[in-house]
Structures are given as structure tokens and as C-alpha cells.
Amino acid sequence: MNCVVGSSCSMMASRGSTVLVLILCSALVSCHAAGGRAGRALFTTFNVLNYGAKPGKQQESTQAFVKAWRAACDFDREARILIPPGVYKLGETIFQGPCKSQTPITILLQGTLQAVSDISAYPDKGWISFDEVNGLILTGGGTIDGKGQDLWKYDDCKTNPDCTHLAASIYMTKVKNAKVKSINLINSMGFHMHITNSYLVRFHRLKITSEDGPNTDGMHISKSNTVKVSRSVFRTGDDCISIGQGSNNVTINKITCGPGHGISVGSLGKVANELDVQGLIVQNCTLVGTTNGLRIKTFPASGPSKASGMLFKDIIMENVKNPIIIDQNYGSKSTKPSRVKISDVIYQNIRGTTISPVAVNLKCSAQEPCKNIRFHNINLRHTSNVRVSSTCTNAVVQRTGLQSPQAC
Structure with a gap:
């Protein structure tokens, strides 16, 4: 139908514009719901509470955290691990890769991770370890408390050249394409963070505090390439x-x-x-x-x-x-x-x-x-x-x- 210039034509143009606006708005809402990327599904959240983590309890939540990681690591799309507010007791915890997803796994730490005060619980170099992980984001404003004041008495490195160093709060080995930001680390047993055999790891806005402990380096970097540390505060015993x-x-x-x-x-x-x-x-x-x-x-x-x-x-x-x-x-x-x-x-x-x-x-x-x-x-x-x-x-x-x- 031909449109004659006049009121009816203006009305049709107005209706057409309204339909166009509605279509655009609908598309924007859909894009936002998909995380800002059209055609992508929402990321999947793996809440540690759903895997048996018990905040505020004396019992360990180590296995619950490992199970949540395993589920996220084996998921082939974008995954987020949620650690809600609360205090979670952990022994040695290993987040093992490689993982299936082509996008980094995000760990949203909102609560406090607290180490078990038993030296026999840490037979290896790390308390919380990331091994062979390609793509990781650790953030959320939470705290990682090594409870080092309970174990520093076992550190004899000043008098024993063959001493065994206490576990690092975070130990990264063979980690690639990782970012750690807006996290607090306090009272590590040994190093707060130890990064080794890793590539392209960035640290931003960290607060690391352990003034009284021996050998409590804020961060030790070895055998790694392209590591960046910025805008952070270190108050350490080493x-x-x-x-x-x-x-x-x-x-x-x-x-x-x-x-x-x-x-x-x-x-x-x-x-x-x-x-x-x-x-x-x-x-x-x-x-x-x-x-x-x-x-x-x-x-x-x-x-x-x-x-x-x-x-x-x-x-x-x-x-x-x-x-x-x-x-x-x-x-x-x-x-x-x-x-x-x-x-x-x-x-x-x-x-x-x-x-x-x-x-x-x-x-x-x-x-x-x-x-x-x-x-x-x-x-x-x-x-x-x-x-x-x-x-x-x-x-x-x-x-x-x-x-x-x-x-x-």
C-alpha cells in the first residue's frame, strides 16, 4: 500500500519506530542476561555450600571445596565458584587442572578461608595449591588466613640450613593466564604466595599482612615468565x-x-x-x-x-x-x-x-x-x-x- 503524506503516514511511521525500539530493547535485555555477550549462555555458579561446605563450624570443608572445583573444572563452559561469607576451615587443598572450559574459572571469595592448625595436614609445599590451571580469576574481597601463629614455632630455618619450609598459603605451579585481585592474605605459615613454573600471572590490589612470622615472604616468584604485581600492600616478617x-x-x-x-x-x-x-x-x-x-x-x-x-x-x-x-x-x-x-x-x-x-x-x-x-x-x-x-x-x-x- 502506498503511503500518502499526511496524518495516516505519520501514524504508521510512529508505530514502526515503536516496534523497532521494542525489538532493540528486547535484544539489549537478552544480551545483558547472557553476561553482555550475545549468543552466550549465562555462566554456571558452583556454590561450595551445595557441596557440603560448613561455614562457622570446626569441621573441615576441604573435600567440599575440592568437589566444587572438580565440578567447575570439568564443566565445558564458563564457570564460577562461589564462596559465600563465613569462615571455612581447610587443610591441604589442591585445585588440580587442566580444566575443560576455554574461559577462565572465576573463584569469588567473599568469606574467610582458615587453615587447620596441624602441621601434619600440610605434607607438601602449599596449603591452597593451583596446579596446571590455564585460566583463573581469584577475587571477591575475602580473606585467606594461614593461622601461622600456631605453627611458626616449627620454623627452624635460621639454625637449620636443611630445614623444611612451612606451607605457602597459595602455591601456584604450572599456572597460565591467571589474575588474582582484591584479596587479603594474613598470617601465612610460610610464604603467603609462591608462584613457580608459571606464565602470565597478574596480581592486583592485594593486602598481605604477617608482621611477626619468620620467613613469611609476601610473594616469592621463581621459574616463571611475565608476572605482574601492582597496587598492593605488603606488611611481612620477611x-x-x-x-x-x-x-x-x-x-x-x-x-x-x-x-x-x-x-x-x-x-x-x-x-x-x-x-x-x-x-x-x-x-x-x-x-x-x-x-x-x-x-x-x-x-x-x-x-x-x-x-x-x-x-x-x-x-x-x-x-x-x-x-x-x-x-x-x-x-x-x-x-x-x-x-x-x-x-x-x-x-x-x-x-x-x-x-x-x-x-x-x-x-x-x-x-x-x-x-x-x-x-x-x-x-x-x-x-x-x-x-x-x-x-x-x-x-x-x-x-x-x-x-x-x-x-x-
């Missing part, structure tokens, strides 16, 4: 973040560290045939009241390896004991030099206060001197207006810009 052998392309950005032992590369060279460390960026960080600031440490009498390509930039120190330190005679009385080659290290725009008169202390190996160590704009002053100094042994150093302390 290193805030430690970079171990085989770590490549690690970025640490906007971290607040302290108390603790600072940000450390190492210890390196403790065991035979260690892998090299290469490609570390530490920037926009603040260290407060730490024993060390930026530290590289290697054992003497070590096998050959390399630690190179490191940038420490835009760092603020507040009341730090050893702001910049390289110690290649760490942890041993051996007279044999370290064979770890340290090279291509840049310290740029480092400023703040120290409680030590020696603000820069480079103790490098007599057999493998530190090479191409560059300082640009270093401004460190003593809290009591004592003149600060620098010490360099077996190090080839270049300095530009402001230098306080003066070059050694």
Missing part, C-alpha cells in the same frame, strides 16, 4: 617480594612495602644448576621501615648463573636500614666467591631516608664483579642528619645526576 631463579619479565609497580625485608632478588646460587634471572622492573614503590630496600643477594661458592636487565625506578624510602644493597656473600661463611654474574642494573630516581650511615652498599663477587651498574639521581639522607656514604667492592659503577651519597 621479604615483601622475592625474585628467585628462573624469573623473567617480572614487573612490580605501585607497591607499598613495610615492615619487612624489602624487595629482593634472591637468594640466588643456593642450589646447583640454577636458572638465570632476567628482565625485572620495580617502579613507583614505597618502602617504609624495612630492613632492606632494594636488595640483590647471592650465596658464595655458588654455581654459575646470571642476574641481569634490572631497573629500579622512582622509589621512595622512609626510614629504611639498607636502601640499596648487593650482597654476594649472603647466608654463608664460605670463603669461595659467588659465581652469579650480576650486570646491567639501573637505579634511577631513588629518594628518601635511611637509618644507616651506609646508604649504598655493593658487595660483589671477587670472581664475577658486578658490571654496568648505573645510578641516576640518588637522593638518600639520614634520619638524624648524619652524613651518609656508599661502599662498592668488585663493582663497575656509572653515576649521573644527583648523587647522595657521593659515589664510591
Whole structure:
């Protein structure tokens, strides 16, 4: 039917527009219900309560968590594991992959996971372990409580070089494409987080607190490639973040560290045939009241390896004991030099206060001197207006810009 210009034509156009709007609105609602992706079904939620988890009880919920993970891991579409508010007691818990879905599994932690205070419950390296998982998101604002204060008495690593480290709160091995954000970790037994043999793992907005425990590193990274840590707070009894052998392309950005032992590369060279460390960026960080600031440490009498390509930039120190330190005679009385080659290290725009008169202390190996160590704009002053100094042994150093302390 032809439409003659006039009121009837306007009415038909109006009705057509209304129908079009209704169709578009319906499509938008359908898209939103599908999680914002047209043609995709809703993700499936696996609630740990439905698998027997008992919040607020003394009984363990370990098996319930493993069952919920197994169901989500074996699901071939998008899955979310929900841990509602409440306190859940867990012994050693292993989230084992590989999983079927091509999309990351999301663990929404709203409650508190609390470790069982029995050292025999943790025969391996981790309390909560992720093994061979490709695609993981751990978030939700919840808390992981290692109850380390009940087990720290068993840590004899200061007196026993062959000691067995207590379990890490989170232990990741062979994990790829993972993100951990908006999680609190407190009072770990050993390390709060240990990441090894992993690739493309990101950590964001973490709060890690354990000031009194021995060897409670906030995060230890080893044998891993492309790890990023940002916008997090570490208050630990050991290193805030430690970079171990085989770590490549690690970025640490906007971290607040302290108390603790600072940000450390190492210890390196403790065991035979260690892998090299290469490609570390530490920037926009603040260290407060730490024993060390930026530290590289290697054992003497070590096998050959390399630690190179490191940038420490835009760092603020507040009341730090050893702001910049390289110690290649760490942890041993051996007279044999370290064979770890340290090279291509840049310290740029480092400023703040120290409680030590020696603000820069480079103790490098007599057999493998530190090479191409560059300082640009270093401004460190003593809290009591004592003149600060620098010490360099077996190090080839270049300095530009402001230098306080003066070059050694």
C-alpha cells in the first residue's frame, strides 16, 4: 500500500519506530542476561555450600571445596565458584587442572578461608595449591588466613640450613593466564604466595599482612615468565617480594612495602644448576621501615648463573636500614666467591631516608664483579642528619645526576 503524506503516514511511521525500539530493547535485555555477550549462555555458579561446605563450624570443608572445583573444572563452559561469607576451615587443598572450559574459572571469595592448625595436614609445599590451571580469576574481597601463629614455632630455618619450609598459603605451579585481585592474605605459615613454573600471572590490589612470622615472604616468584604485581600492600616478617631463579619479565609497580625485608632478588646460587634471572622492573614503590630496600643477594661458592636487565625506578624510602644493597656473600661463611654474574642494573630516581650511615652498599663477587651498574639521581639522607656514604667492592659503577651519597 502506498503511503500518502499526511496524518495516516505519520501514524504508521510512529508505530514502526515503536516496534523497532521494542525489538532493540528486547535484544539489549537478552544480551545483558547472557553476561553482555550475545549468543552466550549465562555462566554456571558452583556454590561450595551445595557441596557440603560448613561455614562457622570446626569441621573441615576441604573435600567440599575440592568437589566444587572438580565440578567447575570439568564443566565445558564458563564457570564460577562461589564462596559465600563465613569462615571455612581447610587443610591441604589442591585445585588440580587442566580444566575443560576455554574461559577462565572465576573463584569469588567473599568469606574467610582458615587453615587447620596441624602441621601434619600440610605434607607438601602449599596449603591452597593451583596446579596446571590455564585460566583463573581469584577475587571477591575475602580473606585467606594461614593461622601461622600456631605453627611458626616449627620454623627452624635460621639454625637449620636443611630445614623444611612451612606451607605457602597459595602455591601456584604450572599456572597460565591467571589474575588474582582484591584479596587479603594474613598470617601465612610460610610464604603467603609462591608462584613457580608459571606464565602470565597478574596480581592486583592485594593486602598481605604477617608482621611477626619468620620467613613469611609476601610473594616469592621463581621459574616463571611475565608476572605482574601492582597496587598492593605488603606488611611481612620477611621479604615483601622475592625474585628467585628462573624469573623473567617480572614487573612490580605501585607497591607499598613495610615492615619487612624489602624487595629482593634472591637468594640466588643456593642450589646447583640454577636458572638465570632476567628482565625485572620495580617502579613507583614505597618502602617504609624495612630492613632492606632494594636488595640483590647471592650465596658464595655458588654455581654459575646470571642476574641481569634490572631497573629500579622512582622509589621512595622512609626510614629504611639498607636502601640499596648487593650482597654476594649472603647466608654463608664460605670463603669461595659467588659465581652469579650480576650486570646491567639501573637505579634511577631513588629518594628518601635511611637509618644507616651506609646508604649504598655493593658487595660483589671477587670472581664475577658486578658490571654496568648505573645510578641516576640518588637522593638518600639520614634520619638524624648524619652524613651518609656508599661502599662498592668488585663493582663497575656509572653515576649521573644527583648523587647522595657521593659515589664510591
